[in-house]
Amino acid sequence: MLRIWTQGNRTGWLVLAVLFxxxxxxxxxxxxxxxLPGVFFGHFELGNLSLLLDxxxxxxxxxxxxxxxxxxxxxxxxxxxxxxAIAMARSNWAFPGAKLLDFAVWILIIxxxxxxxxxxxxxxxxxxxxxxxxxxxxLHSFIFQPVGLIVVMTLSKFPLAxxxxxxxxxxxxxxxxxxxxxxxxxxxxxWRTIQAPLLMPxxxxxxxxxxxxxxxDFGLPASIATIFRFPTLPYSIYSALYTSPIRFDMAGxxxxxxxxxxxxxxxxxxxxxxxxxxxxLSSRATRSEPKKPRKGGIYLVIGNIVFLAVVIGIPFGxxxxxSISGGSSAGKGRELTFEHYKALFAGNNDMLLEGLxxxxxxxxxxxxIGLFVGFLVAYVLTYSQFKLRKTIDVISLVSLAVPxxxxxxxxxxxxxxxxxEKIGLLLYGTPWILILASVAGVIxxxxxxxxxxxxxxxxxxxxxxxMQGASFSQRVVSILMPLIKGAMLxxxxxxxxxxxxxxxxxxxxxxxxxxxxxxxxxxxxxxxQFGYAAAATLTGGGLVxxxxxxxxxxxxPSRKRVKx
Amino acid sequence: MAKxxxxxxxxxxxxxxxxxxxxxxxxNGNNEANTAATNSTNAAATTEASTEPTTEAAAESxxxxxxxxxxxxxxxxxxxxxxxxMFEEKTGYKLEIVSGNGAExxxxxxAEKGNPHWDVVWMDSMPxxxxxxxxxxxxxxxxxSNLDGLTDxxxxxxxxxxxxFPTGEHAASVIVYNTKAFDANSxxxxxxxxxxxxxxxxxxxxxxxxxxxxxxxxxxxxxxEGMDQGKSYFDSLLxxxxxxxxxxxxxxxxxxxxxIKAAALQESNAYTLKNAGEPVDIIWPAEGAPAxxxxxxxxxxxxxxxxxxxxVEFLLDPAxxxxxxxxxxxxxxxxxxxxxxxxxxxxADAKLVVAEAGWAGEHEGEIKQWFADKAVK
Numbered sequence: 001m002l003r004i005w006t007q008g009n010r011t012g013w014l015v016l017a018v019l020f021x022x023x024x025x026x027x028x029x030x031x032x033x034x035x036l037p038g039v040f041f042g043h044f045e046l047g048n049l050s051l052l053l054d055x056x057x058x059x060x061x062x063x064x065x066x067x068x069x070x071x072x073x074x075x076x077x078x079x080x081x082x083x084x085a086i087a088m089a090r091s092n093w094a095f096p097g098a099k100l101l102d103f104a105v106w107i108l109i110i111x112x113x114x115x116x117x118x119x120x121x122x123x124x125x126x127x128x129x130x131x132x133x134x135x136x137x138x139l140h141s142f143i144f145q146p147v148g149l150i151v152v153m154t155l156s157k158f159p160l161a162x163x164x165x166x167x168x169x170x171x172x173x174x175x176x177x178x179x180x181x182x183x184x185x186x187x188x189x190x191w192r193t194i195q196a197p198l199l200m201p202x203x204x205x206x207x208x209x210x211x212x213x214x215x216x217d218f219g220l221p222a223s224i225a226t227i228f229r230f231p232t233l234p235y236s237i238y239s240a241l242y243t244s245p246i247r248f249d250m251a252g253x254x255x256x257x258x259x260x261x262x263x264x265x266x267x268x269x270x271x272x273x274x275x276x277x278x279x280x281l282s283s284r285a286t287r288s289e290p291k292k293p294r295k296g297g298i299y300l301v302i303g304n305i306v307f308l309a310v311v312i313g314i315p316f317g318x319x320x321x322x323s324i325s326g327g328s329s330a331g332k333g334r335e336l337t338f339e340h341y342k343a344l345f346a347g348n349n350d351m352l353l354e355g356l357x358x359x360x361x362x363x364x365x366x367x368x369i370g371l372f373v374g375f376l377v378a379y380v381l382t383y384s385q386f387k388l389r390k391t392i393d394v395i396s397l398v399s400l401a402v403p404x405x406x407x408x409x410x411x412x413x414x415x416x417x418x419x420x421e422k423i424g425l426l427l428y429g430t431p432w433i434l435i436l437a438s439v440a441g442v443i444x445x446x447x448x449x450x451x452x453x454x455x456x457x458x459x460x461x462x463x464x465x466x467m468q469g470a471s472f473s474q475r476v477v478s479i480l481m482p483l484i485k486g487a488m489l490x491x492x493x494x495x496x497x498x499x500x501x502x503x504x505x506x507x508x509x510x511x512x513x514x515x516x517x518x519x520x521x522x523x524x525x526x527x528x529q530f531g532y533a534a535a536a537t538l539t540g541g542g543l544v545x546x547x548x549x550x551x552x553x554x555x556x557p558s559r560k561r562v563k564x
Numbered sequence: 565m566a567k568x569x570x571x572x573x574x575x576x577x578x579x580x581x582x583x584x585x586x587x588x589x590x591x592n593g594n595n596e597a598n599t600a601a602t603n604s605t606n607a608a609a610t611t612e613a614s615t616e617p618t619t620e621a622a623a624e625s626x627x628x629x630x631x632x633x634x635x636x637x638x639x640x641x642x643x644x645x646x647x648x649x650m651f652e653e654k655t656g657y658k659l660e661i662v663s664g665n666g667a668e669x670x671x672x673x674x675a676e677k678g679n680p681h682w683d684v685v686w687m688d689s690m691p692x693x694x695x696x697x698x699x700x701x702x703x704x705x706x707x708x709s710n711l712d713g714l715t716d717x718x719x720x721x722x723x724x725x726x727x728x729f730p731t732g733e734h735a736a737s738v739i740v741y742n743t744k745a746f747d748a749n750s751x752x753x754x755x756x757x758x759x760x761x762x763x764x765x766x767x768x769x770x771x772x773x774x775x776x777x778x779x780x781x782x783x784x785x786x787x788x789e790g791m792d793q794g795k796s797y798f799d800s801l802l803x804x805x806x807x808x809x810x811x812x813x814x815x816x817x818x819x820x821x822x823x824i825k826a827a828a829l830q831e832s833n834a835y836t837l838k839n840a841g842e843p844v845d846i847i848w849p850a851e852g853a854p855a856x857x858x859x860x861x862x863x864x865x866x867x868x869x870x871x872x873x874x875x876v877e878f879l880l881d882p883a884x885x886x887x888x889x890x891x892x893x894x895x896x897x898x899x900x901x902x903x904x905x906x907x908x909x910x911x912a913d914a915k916l917v918v919a920e921a922g923w924a925g926e927h928e929g930e931i932k933q934w935f936a937d938k939a940v941k
Contacts, residue, residue, distance in 0.1 A: 040677075040678045041677045041678045042678060058937060059937045059940050060936045060937050060939070060940050063940045126823070222810075229939060229940065231940065239773065239774065239936065241671050242667035242668060242671050243667055243773060243774065243932060244666070244667060244670050244689055244691070244776070244779070245692070245695070245925075245928050245929045246667075246670055246671050246674040246675075247929070248675070409671070409675050412672070412675040413675060413678075416676055416678065416679045416681075417678060417679060418678065418679045421679075426679075428676075428681070429681050507668055508668065508671065508672060508675075510662070512637050512660035512661065512681075513661070519664075523663075
């Protein structure tokens with residue numbers, strides 16, 4: 001036991017150092033702009049701290065804070081309930097089309113929120129597809145108000161809760177439920193008093209992810225802003241960073257409040273989960289196998305199809321229509337054409353191909369490094385007695401809620417200091433800066449998914465193996481990995497998919513002559529080439545989905561053999 | 565059994581690099597294997613990364629002469645694809661471009677202030693670049709050979725210490741109307757018409773707090789009429805139900821969708837609509853259309869000054885500006901040098917006015933904040 005602990009300590013410090021460098025340092029670099037505005041340019045003068053109070057004085061900032069809180073809480077509640085319910089249904093019952101649900105969830109996770117939001121805008125705007133084709137004129141007034149935005153956000157962010165809960169349901173200990181049933185508990189009682197409480201860590205992690213991703217989301221408020229003014233903290237941070245005169249100190253002040261929101265949410269989570277232990281998985285655990293429902297299977301199928309038609313059909317259908325409609329106006333369907341797709345690969349225009357290749361490379365490397373770091377983080381969080389575990393936990397989540405542009409600016413401050421050139425670490429201006437920033441961006445998702453899976457593998461399993469003389473690597477390879485393999489795969493693929501489209505990071509950090517896919521897409525959006533942008537998005541997205549599907553297929557056969 | 569698991573571990577190798585790294589690193593170590601694996605990853609990152617900065621470091625070290633192999637780095641907005649091959653062919657210097665919208669580029673320049681990576685900036689944001697000049701970030705007192713060839717309008721824009729040079733001006737806003745809603749008589753013709761009650765709720769414009777070209781537009785009102793008058797003009801405009809969109813493309817879309825009937829719209833957006841066959845027409849107000857000026861400036865500490873100067877000379881060459889107008893994507897602008905013909909369909913009576921750069925730069929934060937706070941009320 002002692003050896004596990006000391007090892008945990010060393011790994012703990014290492015993990016802490018890596019996370020500090022990747023996530024916390026850039027964030028501090030931005031927040032410190034409030035205190036010392038010129039610190040990275042060689043002059044030390046005290047900033048104006050009253051900026052921090054301006055959030056209650058400036059109307060725009062105050063509204064932004066209020067909106068972020070409302071959107072965050074609403075989406076977290078709805079998204080967690082929705083995600084948990086769907087995960088439980090999916091894990092309990094087998095029904096035709098269930099695979100489609102898994103697929104849809106992945107698509108939602110890797111799609112940048114601005115594309116989803118854009119799709120919803122095209123669908124629900126006053127002259128959108130819903131009004132034109134279906135005659136739903138009242139949809140416009142429902143969607144473009146706070147409750148409507150919470151609904152749209154929920155439908156985009158629930159996959160985080162779904163995935164966390166679903167991967168926690170991969171293994172179960174039927175003995176507990178069976179004992180309860182033998183003692184006379186109804187199935188509802190069993191769910192309420194045994195299954196649901198055991199799922200609490202996964203549900204809480206899921207809720208946390210949804211909350212952070214929501215308060216840190218920039219795409220939705222930005223896309224919606226064309227119709228309905230709903231500024232949030234990330235939106236105002238963006239304005240401070242991307243509007244002349246550039247005000248890093250203002251962005252720092254607003255980022256401070258974003259960090260405060262996360263800290264509050266985490267305190268709530270920690271308070272709710274104090275004193276609980278959840279490593280219930282023992283050697284008696286079995287892999288859960290969904291069963292065919294005795295009756296009502298058809299309702300599951302129909303429900304699933306309707307649900308998918310809403311969460312996937314609406315945003316992507318709108319984008320698809322836009323990508324094949326001629327003329328400059330979106331989604332009007334004046335004539336259908338493939339000209340935008342032809343334009344993607346036409347003649348000497350190799351910008352898209354180049355951007356796509358760069359983005360895939362960056363994302364692949366970032367996913368592998370991220371998985372490695374994320375695994376170590378999760379290991380320390382789950383099995384070590386490292387005293388700063390809580391700190392690691394907090395830092396590993398921060399980058400989810402901090403908008404990419406804030407991290408991006410922080411990366412410039414940190415990695416563009418002249419003295420780094422002497423030791424060959426002037427990473428700004430090279431593709432490595434994009435990889436590092438992407439790793440920072442994917443760590444929260446990877447860590448949460450892996451922690452959710454590890455929480456169920458008791459430390460005793462590893463300790464027993466160690467008593468028999470198994471080394472650390474043997475323990476990881478022969479015990480831990482097989483049990484959490486599914487989660488690791490999910491984590492890696494999600495990280496890969498999300499990195500490909502990370503616009504915020506690549507638009508501020510991309511090196512000269514190193515176009516990336518999101519930059520190409522964004523340029524098309526800004527040049528009014530909506531059709532081209534939608535076509536490029538769908539082509540890039542399709543390729544990513546293909547890669548993910550192939551990876552999943554490659555892994556599947558080995559799973560079956562585990563069972564036999 | 566253990567062997568079987570390990571086999572599978574390798575099958576996952578690409579996703580589970582962690583597994584592979586750990587199992588490859590010996591069996592007896594606990595944390596050693598662990599630390600070593602991470603270190604090797606870090607080391608790999610370091611070595612690979614260091615190869616690139618080294619080449620760059622060599623390229624940018626002050627000792628090295630600016631040979632023709634080292635690329636000139638230009639930060640610009642509204643990237644015209646034809647610039648790179650034209651410049652490289654004409655001068656033999658290599659060119660590397662970082663493009664983005666004006667705000668992205670300005671943000672990047674500001675964040676890099678401690679260690680700039682750019683040699684030349686070429687952007688629409690004259691007030692911002694004017695401020696950079698005042699902060700000592702730009703090369704001053706250098707005179708390009710074609711300075712005398714500038715038009716009178718452009719000459720008036722060059723600052724006394726020659727920190728930047730205009731390469732063209734376009735209207736930050738002209739009046740554009742939907743021809744299905746108005747004809748030439750009933751459409752608004754002057755900026756004051758926009759606050760007329762008969763256009764209530766029918767007008768759109770881009771948000772000066774968000775869209776880069778909308779600032780030079782409003783700045784002209786604030787400078788020429790005074791801050792209070794400026795505020796009262798835009799207050800009346802807001803009271804008259806003006807629709808404010810984040811950016812010019814959104815304004816253009818609202819205009820063709822019929823959400824608004826007329827708009828203050830940036831020039832190239834306006835002509836793009838018209839050329840695409842949309843039912844719109846363009847009016848150049850007689851009192852003048854506030855201009856956005858595209859200027860080029862050289863970074864003070866640039867290590868490629870010869871190439872940078874060559875680039876600015878290139879931009880002030882009438883042949884370059886003519887090529888941009890004839891073949892470029894951003895072709896609707898008034899050339900800054902004599903002997904160049906503007907786009908044939910660009911109005912002959914196009915009158916541009918401009919807010920003084922220093923004034924506009926100093927008041928930029930204040931005016932934009934006024935708009936931002938106004939919008940949420």
